[in-house]
């Protein structure tokens with residue numbers, strides 16, 4: 001139904017039997033999946049099920065201990081060069097925004113392009129202003145993060161990630177720390193990004209957004225994906241008891 | 254006019270004993286008067302006591318001949334005054350404190366960052382260093398370093414590095430930059446450079462302000478100040494540099510020369526010399542304080558939340574860039590206040606010099622007291638000197654902290 005016109009058949013992230021332990025606590029218990037270029041995947045599941053940990057393994061904020069992850073043809077190994085290359089191709093947006101408080105919004109955005117991509121200051125600032133324009137907050141460029149609202153901060157954070165021109169964007173509950181009236185301004189931006197053809201992995205509890213934008217919904221429970229399906233099937237015809245319970249609980253309010 | 258149901262406006266006429274503005278000032282004045290009375294009482298009591306013992310308080314003794322020698326510091330003869338001797342002590346204290354602060358900061362930052370290294374061995378070495386040196390009393394450490402200085406080889410068998418640094422029982426000999434006859438001339442060039450730069454900038458700023466930007470819209474017209482800053486950066490600095498460089502070459506004799514210690518006869522000449530006492534004191538103060546500074550640095554860095562590093566990594570920064578561009582700038586405001594108190598401790602601890610006979614402020618003061626019997630004014634002079642040094646350091650660090658502390662840390 002909402003199968004996105006941008007989705008291709010070329011795989012961009014390949015995960016094979018990915019395992020992760022925190023000491024002897026088994027968090028990810030063999031995740032095998034493939035994300036295609038332009039695909040939008042929404043990841044949901046109960047608290048502590050390993051959603052954050054999973055998307056954080058994809059840009060090596062967490063190390064996986066078994067299995068393979070290949071991002072855009074580069075294997076995520078202990079090779080520092082590969083890690084750095086992958087981080088340049090994968091942007092991430094955090095629940096707590098994590099903007100750099102000592103830098104103005106525009107400097108937050110240009111830091112990566114100038115330091116990593118070696119762009120000139122002028123070119124980087126021009127690009128940053130264009131991104132802020134796209135996020136509808138061009139007038140906040142020269143303020144500090146602490147001086148703008150949560151919704152605006154999260155949009156600056158999205159712009160910061162996009163400034164590196166990533167091929168993949170990871171979102172870890174981007175609206176969970178926001179007041180209700182600011183959620184939609186962030187979701188609007190994400191929707192626009194989805195239509196532009198970006199590959200997106202989104203951990204979220206916003207089921208309306210999931211139904212509208214996702215190509216696939218993955219349901220995590222205790223470190224395994226127990227169900228994955230296009231939104232229509234997922235919501236209207238869930239297979240597992242656990243999924244049914246989760247859907248009835250989240251749709252209740 | 255006024256409706257009945259409108260809130261009752263509190264009248265402006267408050268009796269003074271209930272007026273907060275009055276009470277605030279009143280109690281402060283009362284407090285100051287109390288302190289003055291108490292101080293006056295103590296002071297007159299002291300004078301009475303002293304005059305009963307036949308001692309009079311005045312500072313005239315400072316101008317009489319000292320009659321003792323000082324082992325090091327700026328040139329001093331026994332025939333000079335007590336005041337001059339005191340000044341030698343101050344300079345010695347300043348010298349060891351300032352050098353100590355710089356070295357302790359460098360060593361402390363190094364070990365503080367090393368304690369957070371991902372390398373196990375580096376981490377362990379750093380924590381052993383910190384735990385050892387901050388848990389042994391400083392006096393012991395200073396005396397220990399002094400003992401080591403005294404068992405070093407004799408002058409003839411000096412330990413040497415690159416033929417320019419020599420260490421022996423008489424201390425440490427280092428190369429030094431020394432001004433030559435050409436220095437004075439070059440300083441004149443520098444002075445004229447500064448004057449010319451100022452004239453050029455003011456002229457340029459005035460020109461731009463009055464003529465060039467006439468046609469611009471009033472609001473976007475740069476202010477006089479911003480013109481000056483622009484000029485200082487792009488015109489004055491280059492002008493000054495050119496004059497300084499040209500002056501350097503025009504001066505017949507190169508203004509500075511590197512003087513290396515050389516062995517002549519029985520001793521080294523040239524370069525600069527740190528006596529064993531000075532060296533032991535400096536090493537003791539720097540090493541001891543650096544262990545505390547390492548802890549300050551470590552906790553400052555750890556105070557930067559984990560999400561900041563993660564965000565920095567996620568935009569592709571390398572670990573060294575993460576540290577330099579994101580973590581350290583946020584840690585500095587956390588580090589500076591406790592760092593200041595470490596600096597103050599170092600300066601005050603330099604008075605332990607008395608244990609190894611280094612003529613610092615306190616030791617010179619001691620000698621003066623035993624020679625003149627004027628212990629109260631001399632003690633006061635010593636305390637005031639330390640106080641001035643400490644307050645200056647605090648003031649500078651506060652200013653620095655104020656300057657670097659950016660508006661609110663987010664959330």
Ligand SMILES: Nc1ncnc2c1ncn2[C@@H]1O[C@H](COP(=O)(O)OP(=O)(O)OP(=O)(O)O)[C@@H](O)[C@H]1O
Nearest residue numbers: 022023025027045046047048049050051052053054
């Ligand atoms: N650094 C860590 N050290 C030890 N355990 C951790 C660490 N990070 C996460 N965990 C544990 O791993 C499990 C999965 O955590 P994760 O953050 O991936 O869950 P989540 O699905 O994102 O949950 P939530 O919806 O609450 O964000 C949790 O039980 C958590 O306590």
Ligand SMILES: [Mg+2]
Nearest residue numbers: 051052053172
């Ligand atoms: Mg999570």
